[in-house]
Amino acid sequence: MASGKSDIPDTASISQSHVEDKSPYMHPDEHLKKRFTLLSVIAFGFTTMNSWVAFASGVAVPLSCGGGPALIYGLIAAAVVMVIINIGFAELASAFPSAGGQYHIVYMTFPPSTRRVAAFFTGWISVIYIMAATVSCNLFVAGSILDVVGLWNEGYETQAWHTYLLHILLCIIAFVVTSRFPTAIGKLGVTILVLSLVGFVASLVTLLAVKDVKQTADFVFRDYQNVSGWPDGWAIFIGITGCLWAYSGVDAATHVSEEVPNPSRNVPIAIITTMVLGVITVLAWNIALMFVITDLQALIESGVPILEVYNQALNSKVATTIWAVYYMVMFYDIVLNLFIFAGRTIWSLSRDGGVPFSSFISRLNWASPVRATAVMLVLQIIIGVLYVASSTAYSSFINLTLFALNITVALPQAALLFRGRGILPERAFSLGKFGYITNAVATLFVIFFSVCFCFPVGYPVTASSMNYLIVVMAVGLAVTTIAWVAKLRKTFTGPRLDNYEGESVH
Numbered sequence: 001m002a003s004g005k006s007d008i009p010d011t012a013s014i015s016q017s018h019v020e021d022k023s024p025y026m027h028p029d030e031h032l033k034k035r036f037t038l039l040s041v042i043a044f045g046f047t048t049m050n051s052w053v054a055f056a057s058g059v060a061v062p063l064s065c066g067g068g069p070a071l072i073y074g075l076i077a078a079a080v081v082m083v084i085i086n087i088g089f090a091e092l093a094s095a096f097p098s099a100g101g102q103y104h105i106v107y108m109t110f111p112p113s114t115r116r117v118a119a120f121f122t123g124w125i126s127v128i129y130i131m132a133a134t135v136s137c138n139l140f141v142a143g144s145i146l147d148v149v150g151l152w153n154e155g156y157e158t159q160a161w162h163t164y165l166l167h168i169l170l171c172i173i174a175f176v177v178t179s180r181f182p183t184a185i186g187k188l189g190v191t192i193l194v195l196s197l198v199g200f201v202a203s204l205v206t207l208l209a210v211k212d213v214k215q216t217a218d219f220v221f222r223d224y225q226n227v228s229g230w231p232d233g234w235a236i237f238i239g240i241t242g243c244l245w246a247y248s249g250v251d252a253a254t255h256v257s258e259e260v261p262n263p264s265r266n267v268p269i270a271i272i273t274t275m276v277l278g279v280i281t282v283l284a285w286n287i288a289l290m291f292v293i294t295d296l297q298a299l300i301e302s303g304v305p306i307l308e309v310y311n312q313a314l315n316s317k318v319a320t321t322i323w324a325v326y327y328m329v330m331f332y333d334i335v336l337n338l339f340i341f342a343g344r345t346i347w348s349l350s351r352d353g354g355v356p357f358s359s360f361i362s363r364l365n366w367a368s369p370v371r372a373t374a375v376m377l378v379l380q381i382i383i384g385v386l387y388v389a390s391s392t393a394y395s396s397f398i399n400l401t402l403f404a405l406n407i408t409v410a411l412p413q414a415a416l417l418f419r420g421r422g423i424l425p426e427r428a429f430s431l432g433k434f435g436y437i438t439n440a441v442a443t444l445f446v447i448f449f450s451v452c453f454c455f456p457v458g459y460p461v462t463a464s465s466m467n468y469l470i471v472v473m474a475v476g477l478a479v480t481t482i483a484w485v486a487k488l489r490k491t492f493t494g495p496r497l498d499n500y501e502g503e504s505v506h
Helices: 016-020 038-049 051-057 060-064 067-095 102-109 115-152 160-180 182-208 217-221 232-247 250-259 263-292 296-301 305-314 317-351 370-389 391-419 432-453 469-491
Strands: none
Touching: 038 182, 038 250, 038 263, 038 317, 051 182, 051 232, 051 263, 051 305, 051 317, 060 067, 060 232, 060 296, 067 102, 067 217, 067 232, 067 250, 067 263, 067 391, 067 432, 102 115, 102 317, 102 391, 115 160, 115 305, 115 317, 115 370, 115 391, 115 469, 160 182, 160 317, 160 370, 182 263, 182 305, 182 317, 217 263, 232 263, 232 391, 232 432, 250 263, 250 317, 250 391, 263 305, 296 305, 305 317, 317 370, 370 391, 391 432, 391 469
């Protein structure tokens, strides 16, 4: 890790009241414990993204846009895009480590005149995308459990409300475990990391050992079959956009920055390691997948693609069930991780007066943000209703996850282009002379693919297949704006000097 130095301007730009006055939301005697080692924070980052596992539920879009070539080359192109975006973000996480993650980084990099507003909206956009990611993963687990039931009981028909009730139960369990035993989650993450890598190897062996269903190399790498309805040129970009999901969640490590020693060094290591392992595993596994599928259209249309993969490859209910249970464990660990950093993000906002009832929510129990995590539990119960009410609205809300995440990661990089990288403090990881080009390319990538995210994945577009992402995003921003105007603009201080051990607020 290189070290970067710069002058720190605007020291006096934050009002003295923000530095010297004691906020009613701050509790100086309360701090998060140092629960995570370098290994456990790497495990936390990797098991949250867990590319080869998580992307098994999202292969349908790139496959519909060009079959094997769209999937494999799309994953490679998406890896280049996300590595550039996240390497720039890793530097910022090194410069400004905080449980608030992007919210805190945006505040530190934006001009004094706009930093409070920008940080507030970034914080709440972060809460919204974490909420979307959590409900997506948890409903996948709930749906998979019921699909296995249906696999063994052909008379059972899954109902949306069955899935919703199971979703609530799984969320309650996740809340209790992560709130009361957060240290155990760090240790569990190391176990899940090993289990994921062992399962990755075992899955490759299992799939490739099925010799009678192997496809040709042409089918995997050259047979371009675009059934999306979009022209081939545009379908390529839609496919790459779908592949970006394989590398989502890389910001997880930043939200435990205050619980890991030397976060300026260890958090960037976790981000970079997560990306490297993610790229390798997701590419290898999906190449193996393409060699064993027998019905491409069935895989595209499947509600749970991973079960369809093993059904086609193994043709065994027992084997499919074993692998389904394995994937449920992997996905549920993602849910646990999301509850961990949802609580820390909301808590970070609350200690700065950025949420209603901040003085209550910002209190810690057992040195853990139990009350802030409870907010996410309530949000999960509420947003899960959307799954029952409208599958189209639910899908659009889920699409918000990576769309919003990339925006929050790119905003501070764009700010550096305008204000100059000289505002960055000394840090363990610096991009040096590559900084400006990395930040510029990352910003352009996010702008372009944010547009791509807004397109429906298929054409012609119907009412049920329409992408309502912009509408959902507008609703989220409208609610946040109302909260800001009605009350929170008066209480929100932004990150305060007292909240960060040894860190200066610029």
